[in-house]
Amino acid sequence: MRLSQDHYLDDDVVHLAKWFLGKILVSNIDGQICSGIIIETEAYAGITDKASHAYGDRKSTRTDPMYLMGGHAYIYLIYGMYSLFNIVTGPAGEPHAVLIRALWPLEGIKTMERRRGIKTLNKLCDGPGKLSKALGIHYSLSGESLLGDRIWLEDRGIEPETGSISIGPRINIDYAEEDASQPYRFLYKHQPIT
DNA sequence: TATAAGATTTACT
DNA sequence: GTAAATCTTATAT
Numbered sequence: 001m002r003l004s005q006d007h008y009l010d011d012d013v014v015h016l017a018k019w020f021l022g023k024i025l026v027s028n029i030d031g032q033i034c035s036g037i038i039i040e041t042e043a044y045a046g047i048t049d050k051a052s053h054a055y056g057d058r059k060s061t062r063t064d065p066m067y068l069m070g071g072h073a074y075i076y077l078i079y080g081m082y083s084l085f086n087i088v089t090g091p092a093g094e095p096h097a098v099l100i101r102a103l104w105p106l107e108g109i110k111t112m113e114r115r116r117g118i119k120t121l122n123k124l125c126d127g128p129g130k131l132s133k134a135l136g137i138h139y140s141l142s143g144e145s146l147l148g149d150r151i152w153l154e155d156r157g158i159e160p161e162t163g164s165i166s167i168g169p170r171i172n173i174d175y176a177e178e179d180a181s182q183p184y185r186f187l188y189k190h191q192p193i194t
Numbered sequence: 195t196a197t198a199a200g201a202t203t204t205a206c207t
Numbered sequence: 208g209t210a211a212a213t214c215t216t217a218t219a220t
């Protein structure tokens with residue numbers, strides 16, 4: 001059920017971003033298990049992608065986790081208040097990452113409601129900053145292994161049907177010039193279970 | 195040391 | 208539709 005190391009090592013990060021749709025993201029923080037179906041992702045393709053923090057092979061304390069081998073978390077703080085969660089992919093030394101933009105909540109909904117301060121199910125995890133807060137993911141966890149016992153992914157047999165996936169340009173990266181229009185964003189048009 | 199900007203969210207006009 | 212909140216990181220003195 002839990003995704004093993006080799007699932008993260010494909011060096012085609014765009015393909016992986018699409019493949020992660022329908023998988024389950026699980027966190028075990030402060031003794032609380034929370035999870036959701038991944039319904040929106042974006043690919044950030046290594047040192048040649050102007051939208052990526054690793055563009056131009058820019059190594060730093062912040063981007064170091066992206067250079068680890070696939071199967072680690074890259075989490076950073078944006079706008080001073082939101083932690084954004086990425087899955088590091090590809091072999092060590094290749095800073096590919098997949099940003100998780102939205103989930104459909106499954107387990108630990110009460111905990112997520114408390115952390116978010118709202119009780120609207122479909123707004124709990126519908127943005128990258130929101131889902132991190134709901135799952136208790138903090139940027140201090142950057143570099144954490146996804147094969148450990150804090151954050152991991154599972155395959156529960158959900159396969160998005162052909163036609164249920166939308167592809168488009170990434171969001172809020174106007175600074176990335178021509179790379180801002182690359183079709184690296186994937187959306188799984190999941191029918192919410194009520 | 196100082197400054198600018200950001201892979202966002204929220205509230206308000 | 209626009210703007211404020213808020214702070215780390217990158218880049219430049």
